[in-house]
Amino acid sequence: MKIVVTVKLVPDPNAEKKLDAGSKRLVRTGVETVLNPYDEYAIEGALKIKESLGGDTTVTIFSMAPAASKEVLRKALAMGADDAVLLTDPGLEGSDVWGTAYAMAQGLKKVGFDLVICGGLADDGSTGGVPGALAEYLGVPGFTNCRHVDVADGKLKVQRETDSGYQVVSGPTPALVSVTMAVGEPRYASLKGIMGAKKKTIATLSVADLGLSHAVGSEGAKTEVAVIGAPPVREKARVVEAPDGATGARIIFDLLKEKKLV
Numbered sequence: 001m002k003i004v005v006t007v008k009l010v011p012d013p014n015a016e017k018k019l020d021a022g023s024k025r026l027v028r029t030g031v032e033t034v035l036n037p038y039d040e041y042a043i044e045g046a047l048k049i050k051e052s053l054g055g056d057t058t059v060t061i062f063s064m065a066p067a068a069s070k071e072v073l074r075k076a077l078a079m080g081a082d083d084a085v086l087l088t089d090p091g092l093e094g095s096d097v098w099g100t101a102y103a104m105a106q107g108l109k110k111v112g113f114d115l116v117i118c119g120g121l122a123d124d125g126s127t128g129g130v131p132g133a134l135a136e137y138l139g140v141p142g143f144t145n146c147r148h149v150d151v152a153d154g155k156l157k158v159q160r161e162t163d164s165g166y167q168v169v170s171g172p173t174p175a176l177v178s179v180t181m182a183v184g185e186p187r188y189a190s191l192k193g194i195m196g197a198k199k200k201t202i203a204t205l206s207v208a209d210l211g212l213s214h215a216v217g218s219e220g221a222k223t224e225v226a227v228i229g230a231p232p233v234r235e236k237a238r239v240v241e242a243p244d245g246a247t248g249a250r251i252i253f254d255l256l257k258e259k260k261l262v
Helices: 037-053 067-079 097-111 130-138 191-197 245-258
Strands: 002-006 009-011 033-035 058-064 083-087 115-119 142-152 155-162 165-172 175-179 202-205
Touching: 002 037, 002 097, 009 067, 033 037, 033 067, 037 058, 037 067, 037 115, 037 142, 037 175, 058 067, 058 097, 067 083, 067 191, 067 202, 083 097, 097 130, 115 130, 130 142, 130 175, 142 165, 155 175
Parallel strands: 002 058, 002 115, 058 083, 083 202, 115 175, 142 175
Antiparallel strands: 009 033, 142 155, 155 165
8 A cells, every 4th residue: 555644844833933024924034944733633644544454554754845855854754654746846836735635636637656645734724614615526435534444355444523423434445545633653763764854755746746737826727815914902800809609790791892892
C-alpha cells in the first residue's frame, strides 16, 4: 500500500505573527518555518498503519510550499517516512483553499496513492477546508475527523469523532482520511532516523508538470481578504457584589440584556 501524507509548512507557532498591510497575507520572512503541528499527527497515523501492514507499504510526504522550505521536510523523513515530494512554483503563490486543493490533487494523481492522510487543520489558517476539497478533486471517499484508522484487505475502517462520541465508518480504498490529535502522539525522530533522512529523496513538481485546466495562485483565487485589522480593545471588567443568588442572577440578566444578548 502507498500512503501519502499531506504536510503544510507553517511559521513557528510560538513566533509572533504579523500581517502585511499591502498583501493582507501572513508575513513569513524572518520566522522559522516548521511542519504544521496537526500534520505531525497525520504522519504518526500513517507510520502506525505502515507498521501494522508491513510488507511493501510505504509512506510518502507531499507538500506544496516554496522551494526554500524543502529541507524542513527532512523532519518528516526522520520520523520514518520513506520519501517526499515538494510541489513548488511561484505561480502557486496566493492560492486559496480551492486553488490549493485543486493543485495538490493534480500533484497527488501524478505521485499515485492508495491512501491520503491529512491533518485536520493548518496552524496558520485553521480553515479545515482542504481535506474535504482534496477528496472531491481526487474523486475518492473522504473520511474526516478520524481518531483511529484500520486498513485490511484494501478497505478502511475508521472511528470518526463527533460531539457525543464517535462513529464507526467503513469504505474502500483509494481514499482520503483526515485525522485528529487522538490518533496518537507524534513520535520523536531518533538519531538513526535523522541521519537516514539525509539520504532520502525529496522530488519536486512544478505547475508545468500538472497539466492544470484552471488558474491557480492569486489569479485563480475565488476568495479575497477585503479588510484586516486588530480586534477591538476589550472593556475593563466590571466587578459586582450581590447579597444573594437571586440578586446576582438579576444583575447578570440585566447586563446580558444591556448587551442585547438575551
